[in-house]
Every structure is written in structure tokens, then in C-alpha cells.
Amino acid sequence: MRDHCSRRTFLKTAAGGALAVTGAAHLVPRLPAQELPSLSVLAVAQGDDPAEITRRAIAAIGGIRAYVPEGSEVVLKANIGWARAPEFAANTNPDVVRALIEMCLQEARAGSVLVLDNTCNNPRQCYTLSGIAETAQAAGAEVAFFRAADCTPAAIGGQHLTTWPVHPRMAPAPNRVIINVPIAKQHGISQLTLGMKNFFGSIGGNRGQLHQNIHRVLPDLTAHFAPALTVIDAYRILLRNGPQGGDLADVELRNTVAATTDPVAADAFGTTLFGLEPGDMPWIVNAHALGMGEMSLDRVEIQRVAA
Numbered sequence: 001m002r003d004h005c006s007r008r009t010f011l012k013t014a015a016g017g018a019l020a021v022t023g024a025a026h027l028v029p030r031l032p033a034q035e036l037p038s039l040s041v042l043a044v045a046q047g048d049d050p051a052e053i054t055r056r057a058i059a060a061i062g063g064i065r066a067y068v069p070e071g072s073e074v075v076l077k078a079n080i081g082w083a084r085a086p087e088f089a090a091n092t093n094p095d096v097v098r099a100l101i102e103m104c105l106q107e108a109r110a111g112s113v114l115v116l117d118n119t120c121n122n123p124r125q126c127y128t129l130s131g132i133a134e135t136a137q138a139a140g141a142e143v144a145f146f147r148a149a150d151c152t153p154a155a156i157g158g159q160h161l162t163t164w165p166v167h168p169r170m171a172p173a174p175n176r177v178i179i180n181v182p183i184a185k186q187h188g189i190s191q192l193t194l195g196m197k198n199f200f201g202s203i204g205g206n207r208g209q210l211h212q213n214i215h216r217v218l219p220d221l222t223a224h225f226a227p228a229l230t231v232i233d234a235y236r237i238l239l240r241n242g243p244q245g246g247d248l249a250d251v252e253l254r255n256t257v258a259a260t261t262d263p264v265a266a267d268a269f270g271t272t273l274f275g276l277e278p279g280d281m282p283w284i285v286n287a288h289a290l291g292m293g294e295m296s297l298d299r300v301e302i303q304r305v306a307a
Contacts, residue, residue: 089245
């Protein structure tokens with residue numbers, strides 16, 4: 001039996017517009033709802049310093065202490081899937097990761113921060129070349145390698161994905177807060193990699209099997225992991241040849257970080273970085289239809305934060 005709140009509870013909460021759509025609101029103490037922004041508030045910060053704009057985006061939606069209770073265990077789900085340096089925009093920017101770790105530990109006084117991902121290339125090379133291992137450890141986080149053998153079957157409870165192997169240290173659990181920190185990039189199968197797709201790095205098993213029904217699977221995974229925050233790293237974005245990239249000509253500097261509690265609004269905003277619309281992405285449409293969040297950016301309060 002799962003310790004975190006059920007998928008149905010997550011969807012019901014999201015549809016009702018309560019900020020505690022973290023999906024695990026009963027697991028850790030939160031500030032009173034009146035002190036927090038509404039569900040569909042999205043902060044977009046721009047500037048030359050990826051760490052600083054990350055801090056500004058989080059501050060604009062209430063600050064990290066609104067989402068990370070003192071003493072809690074934070075899982076920071078960055079994208080570390082590829083053996084690429086930061087300038088190739090294949091992985092989450094290490095300075096974005098650093099800023100979040102520092103905020104969690106220093107401001108929110110989290111008990112711990114774990115950085116972990118199921119990589120596609122050699123794990124050691126991915127962690128090293130991305131700059132995330134060194135940066136995260138220096139900021140005080142634990143950095144661990146994902147071992148498929150550690151994964152255990154979990155009740156996903158989705159409409160299309162009912163059970164799947166999940167790494168136990170990344171699964172929702174009492175006193176655990178999940179922060180999803182994807183990089184925005186093009187993807188050959190799902191068209192884009194944003195927040196929902198980033199949860200592929202939290203599961204084991206034959207992930208290739210899930211590609212056949214990826215637009216249904218992504219909402220199921222997101223509802224299961226129920227992130228407290230989604231922070232879109234768009235400091236650099238990968239426009240072509242994703243998800244791995246490898247050519248600097250495919251990378252564009254956007255100097256942007258977006259943060260929200262609404263995983264659907266996060267991905268909806270992400271589509272606009274590529275000149276697309278939320279409705280172009282079937283997984284966004286499906287997640288919205290399930291009541292997981294808002295896909296119409298006209299109905300999202302977007303706060304623009306200057307550098």
C-alpha cells in the first residue's frame with residue numbers, strides 16, 4: 001500500500017486549485033494555504049546568471065520555504081541523462097541545480113537533498129561532464145548513481161500505466177519532497193522533453209516499451225511522483241537533434257528559468273520556447289483532461305521577473 005496520497009487525490013486537488021497539489025500535502029507540514037500562491041501561478045525569470053534567475057523565479061512563487069519543510073528529505077530530479085557538457089543543453093544546467101540545493105539546505109533547512117537520475121549514457125561520464133556531480137556535492141547534496149537493480153515494482157495507479165519499477169529513493173514517501181528540474185529540449189519521440197518526460201529518469205525497467213504510448217504514460221508518471229515544484233531550465237535550450245544533442249549550432253541561449261507548482265502549466269509554457277502551442281503536445285492535452293493542471297496559458301497567472 002502506498003504511503004503517499006493516491007493519484008485520485010492528486011488529481012482532485014489539482015482540479016480544485018489548491019497549492020498543495022504537490023500530491024503529498026498530508027506527508028509534510030505546509031504553510032497555510034492563504035500564504036501561498038494559487039495553483040496556476042508560473043514565474044518566469046530572465047537574466048545572465050542561471051543561479052540568480054532560479055532564485056528569483058522561486059521567490060516569485062512564495063519562496064522555497066513554502067514548499068520544502070524544515071527537516072524534510074528533498075529529491076531533486078535533474079536531467080543528467082547524457083555525457084555532454086552544459087553548453088550542449090542536453091542536461092539540466094548545473095548552476096540551476098546548485099541554486100535549488102542551496103535554497104533547500106540554507107533557506108528551508110531541509111534535512112537532505114538527493115540528486116539522482118537514470119542516465120542513458122555511462123553514469124559516471126554523465127555526472128562528470130554535465131558538471132552536476134561536482135556542483136551538487138559542493139553545494140551540500142548527496143549525489144548517487146541510479147542502479148536498476150534497486151528498483152522495485154510500484155503501484156503507479158494510472159489509467160494506462162498501473163505498475164512499473166521505480167527507484168525507492170525517488171518514490172513519493174513520508175517527509176519527502178520531489179522537485180522536478182528538467183531542461184527544455186527537443187526530443188525525437190515525444191517532440192519535446194520538459195517536466196513530465198523528465199520522470200523517465202526516475203524509473204527502471206525497459207523504458208523503451210513506454211515510448212509506444214508515451215503521451216498517456218507521461219501524465220500517469222507525473223501524477224504518481226506528484227512534484228512539489230517544477231522548475232524548467234531554459235537558460236539554454238536544445239532546438240534540434242534531442243535529446244542528446246552534440247552540436248552547438250542546435251543550442252540557443254534563452255536566459256530563462258520558469259517555476260510553478262502546476263506540472264501542466266510548466267510544460268505548456270515550455271512549448272512556447274520552441275514556437276509551439278500546448279495543444280501540439282498530446283501528453284499536455286491528456287494531463288489537462290485528467291485535471292492535473294492548466295494547459296491554457298491565458299488562465300495561468302504568469303509573473304515576469306526582471307534580472
